[in-house]
Structures are given as C-alpha cells and as structure tokens.
Amino acid sequence: xxxxxxxxIAVLRDPEKVAQxxxxxxxxxxxxxxxxxxxxxxxxxxxxTDAIDAADAAFATVSAELAATxxxxxxxxxxxxxxxxxxxxxxxxxxxxxxxxFRLLGDRIGKPSEDSAALRYRDxxxxxxxxxxxxxxxxxxxxxxxxxxxxxxxxxxxxSFTQTTLADY
Numbered sequence: 751x752x753x754x755x756x757x758x759i760a761v762l763r764d765p766e767k768v769a770q771x772x773x774x775x776x777x778x779x780x781x782x783x784x785x786x787x788x789x790x791x792x793x794x795x796x797x798x799t800d801a802i803d804a805a806d807a808a809f810a811t812v813s814a815e816l817a818a819t820x821x822x823x824x825x826x827x828x829x830x831x832x833x834x835x836x837x838x839x840x841x842x843x844x845x846x847x848x849x850x851x852f853r854l855l856g857d858r859i860g861k862p863s864e865d866s867a868a869l870r871y872r873d874x875x876x877x878x879x880x881x882x883x884x885x886x887x888x889x890x891x892x893x894x895x896x897x898x899x900x901x902x903x904x905x906x907x908x909x910s911f912t913q914t915t916l917a918d919y
Contacts, residue, residue, distance in 0.1 A: 753820055753838050753846040756812050760789035762847055771854050772808035780805045815853045819846055826878035831888070839888040845874040 759768060766782035768789070773779045780788070780801060787794050788805040789812065797805075823846060824833055835842070852871035880886040 753823055754843055756789040760786050772811040773804050774807050777804040780808050815850050819849045826882045845877050848874040
C-alpha cells in the first residue's frame with residue numbers, strides 16, 4: 751500500500767506549483783486545474799492533447815518520486831514492521847509528503863539552513879531513523895519489544911527429583 755498517492759499531493763499541495771515543478775522544461779506548464787484532474791484521475795476531455803501529454807509527463811515525475819520515496823521509507827521500516835503497512839499511519843503520511851515535496855523541488859539556490867523544505871526533509875529522515883531504532887512509535891500497531899533490562903520471573907512447581915531421590919539409580 752502506498753504511503754501517499756498522487757491524489758494526496760493534489761489535495762495537500764497547490765496543483766499549480768506541482769505543475770510548475772514537474773512539467774518538463776520543453777513543454778508549456780500544465781494549467782493548475784488540468785494538473786489537479788490528472789493527479790486525482792479526473793476527466794480531462796476538454797483539454798487539448800498537447801496539454802494532456804504535458805500533464806501526463808508531469809504525473810510521471812510525481813509518480814516516480816512517490817515510488818522512490820516509498821522505497822526509501824520501506825528501507826527504514828522493514829526491520830521493524832511487516833510491510834506493506836495497512837492502514838498507513840497518518841503521522842507517516844505527513845513525513846512522506848515532506849520527503850516527496852523536497853525531491854520534487856529539486857535543486858534550489860539558497861542556504862539549506864534557511865530552506866523550509868530542506869529542514870522538513872531532514873526532520874522526516876530523522877523521524878524515520880528514530881522509528882527504525884525504536885525510539886518513536888507509528889502507533890498502536892507497533893511490534894512489542896521487551897526491554898533488555900527486564901527482570902525474568904518464573905513461577906514453577908517445586909523440584910520433583912533431588913540427589914536423595916535419585917541416589918538409587
């Protein structure tokens with residue numbers, strides 16, 4: 751199961767910005783409404799074929815980043831969870847969105863320390879590392895891990911055989 755879908759991107763981010771980022775540079779930028787329809791699987795019959803082709807190319811970029819991010823997240827979660835996660839915890843969707851958005855933004859000019867997308871990307875990776883290491887939880891479906899320092903308690907009946915009872919054998 752995907753952590754995030756293209757339809758989620760259309761809802762959580764401005765389709766106009768997605769179109770600007772993802773439309774190949776040799777094509778005209780996809781209109782925002784067409785980008786939204788493409789991301790959500792809506793009807794695009796009223797648009798020219800060249801605009802639909804550009805929207806499909808932009809959609810392919812979004813899909814590729816979603817797939818790459820899903821593999822990245824799976825790499826962090828595979829040691830601790832049975833994949834695919836179903837249902838996907840809501841907290842994870844937000845972090846996955848931050849990773850995908852950072853990847854879609856591509857190369858940017860400026861200081862990474864002042865770039866909010868870069869900061870959210872680093873925070874998302876830090877979150878995944880902490881989930882992987884068992885320091886953070888994804889929710890109720892987390893595997894139960896016994897504490898290494900826990901005390902072992904045994905409740906067993908008394909001894910049946912002793913040196914005295916086994917002396918004749």
